[in-house]
Amino acid sequence: MLEHGGNLRDAARHYGLDDWLDLSTGINPRGYPAPALPANAWHRLPEPDPELSAAACAWYGAPALLPVAGTQAAIQTLPRLRPPSRVTVSNPSYAEHAHAWGKHGHTLRLAPYAALGAAVDDSDVVVVVNPNNPTGETVSPCLLLAWAERLAERGGWLVVDEAFGDTAPALSVARYADRPGLIVLRSVGKFFGLAGLRLGFVGAHPATLTALADLLGPWAVSGPAQIVATAALRDGDWQRATQARLLEDGLRMRTLLGTHGIQAAGTPLFHWWPEDAPEAFHDHLARHGIWCRLFREAARGIRLGLPPDEAGWRRLETALHTWSNR
Incomplete structure (x- = not known):
């Protein structure tokens, strides 16, 4: 099977950490609130x-x-x-x-x-x-x-x-x-x-x-x-609000990366850039409890998804600061 993001069990096993900020996928971290299900949804x-x-x-x-x-x-x-x-x-x-x-x-x-x-x-x-x-x-x-x-x-x-x-x-x-x-x-x-x-x-x-x-x-x-x-x-109201928020968060991510010398491309849900030392960057973030997606082959570089909250944004900023000032 091919390697994909979201493999937090592997991260926990390798680094011995339990508290992870998972930025390894491009999945909206503030997803749609699922409604309650009728009982027959499980029966029929x-x-x-x-x-x-x-x-x-x-x-x-x-x-x-x-x-x-x-x-x-x-x-x-x-x-x-x-x-x-x-x-x-x-x-x-x-x-x-x-x-x-x-x-x-x-x-x-x-x-x-x-x-x-x-x-x-x-x-x-x-x-x-x-x-x-x-x-x-x-x-x-x-x-x-x-x-x-x-x-x-x-x-x-x-x-x-x-x-x-x-x-x-x-x-x-x-x-x-x-x-x-x-x-x-x-x-x-x-x-x-x-x-x-x-x-x-x-x-x-x-x-x-x-x-x-x-x-x-x-x-x-x-x-x-x-x-x-x-x-x-x-749910049109949720869709419109989410599109607006993701555009804002995507711009915030690109700006944050740019302040640390990283010129990234991507979509509002994820950003990617070619990295000279992607394994070292991946390891650096992992030691801060941040799981990103490492690409070793055709798209050799790093991909980051969006943090779910302000605590996640601060945690990422701290890790980026220590990387760029190493």
Whole structure:
């Protein structure tokens, strides 16, 4: 299994600390307050709820969406829907895409964002994360739709992972997801801070959604997850307030890093930068009880999520100060 953020048990075991400030993911640290659940949510088999799909379509602006047990479920399943294909995955990006497409007989190629356009004409599938995790790079909707059209002419796919798209709605191509050749992934784990629900959505041409649903099988999303997510997707006041707060916190993080000589890129939910000594920086923060995400390979550097409160911000500032003045 690939390494990801959020592995606090590993941190505690290695460093012998129990009190951690977890900045290793890009998950909103002040997530949606889950409502109380009716008793039958735990008793009944989780048949698909049309209200969940309607709420998701309204929030994401999509014509149709298939709920899945986190976008990870779709990432692992989509490669099984195609015969052996030439697949280009943006690099660096969320590593599970390349990991999944590298199986099932596909020919995998990794390409930097600047080379994705050139890769479209000699690929059957192109996968792009937009905004990118971890670097924050973006591709315009117009360009994505042009790529999808070129791929669709040959029966190909453009897979657009918009897991961090809630803070950049103008970048989304979800409203066009019923077009042939375009597949869009959305997640409630990041912006809504509900990663534990394991819930995401796939937008695609109806035939692709049907094939994906058949392969995933019945009861793909739990009943409690459907109830909580429906409430979150309908709560416009919380969504608007959270978007505004995350934009403020993202700017605060970039400013804080800049005062310590770190020029970071990313999204409001996370910041990343190339670091000359990423292992040493990671170890330094860990010894202050702060868990960040260390990237050793393609995106060699550090990624930081947002602290949940003022105490967390002060703790991070102290650790950054001691690093920059070492």
